[in-house]
Amino acid sequence: MVQQLPRAIDDGILYPESDGQPMADNTKQFRWIVRVKEGIDYWMRHRPDVFVAGDLLWYPVKGDPNIRMAPDVMVVFGRPKGDRGSYLQWREEGIPPQVVFEILSPGNRFSQMLEKLRFYERYGVEExxxxxxDQGTLEGFIRQGENLVEIQPMQGWRSPYLGIFFDLVDGELQLTYPDGQPFINFSEALEQATQARQQAEQERQRAEQERERADRLAERLRQMGLDPDGL
Incomplete structure (x- = not known):
């Protein structure tokens, strides 16, 4: 049976909302896509005018559904949060994604990445x-005029749009918020929350034990005919 892919229609032209390709080629790539996307989403949670998406088809040109790309992560400043089946730029006040991320897998070829670079360069990506x-490498490009030029060095680089810092530590990408806190994934956030609850419970129990000890001492003083409140 042929799978029917979700589609959007604009002026009678079909814009598929899926390219039929998987979001990631393996678990490592998927984990990093989610980590970057969710980390940025969290950082921008108080900004209603920042849209963050993962593996969403972006159509920059009205009338040509063959011109499209699905960045692993894209960030659009100036557009509201919310669900979308695809990013039709002409429906978004003509605003392109300013920041995109690609997480490579062994299946990515140089020609593919060059094609993506040229696409992002042509259609307005800023970063x-x-x-x-797998290789432990990080590259970055920033717009200068009509071109995306390589950032050198990337170590310690701060994104002009996002404000986050980039580092490589033993080949692993380290993304840090402006307040110095590192990006964490859901399981790490859940573990931290659990530890915080446990610590709060331990503090509550200690406070309760101190209160009970103080009550016992006060009762003992009263039995001795002393007023604990007057001491």
């Missing part, structure tokens, strides 16, 4: 970051 978790 483009490429991380290869």
């Amino acid at each position: 483009y970051y490429i991380y290869d978790p």
Whole structure:
């Protein structure tokens, strides 16, 4: 049976909302895509005018559904949060994604990455970051005029749009918020929350034990005919 892919229609032209390709080629690539996307989403949670998406088809040109790309992660400043089946730029006040990330897998070829670079360069991306978790490499490009030029060095680089810092530590990408806190994934956040609850419970129990000890001492003083409140 042929799978029917979701589609959007604009002026009678079909814009598929899926390219039929998987979001990631392996678990490592998927984990990094989610980590970057969710980390940026969290950082921008108080900004209603920042849209963050993962593996969403972006159509920059009205009338030509063959011109499209699905960045692993894209960030659009100036557009509201919310669900979308695809990013039709002409429906978004003509605003392109300003920041995109690509997380490489062994299946990515140089020609593919060059094609993506040229696409992002042509259609208005301001910052483009490429991380290869297998090779432990990080590249970045920033717009200068009509071109995306390589950032040198990337170590310690701060994104002009996002404000986050980039580092490589033993080949692993380290993304840090402006307040110095590192990006964490859901399981790490859940573990931290659990530890915080446990610590709060331990503090509550200690406070309760101190209160009970103080009550016992006060009762003992009263039995001795002393007023604990007057001491």
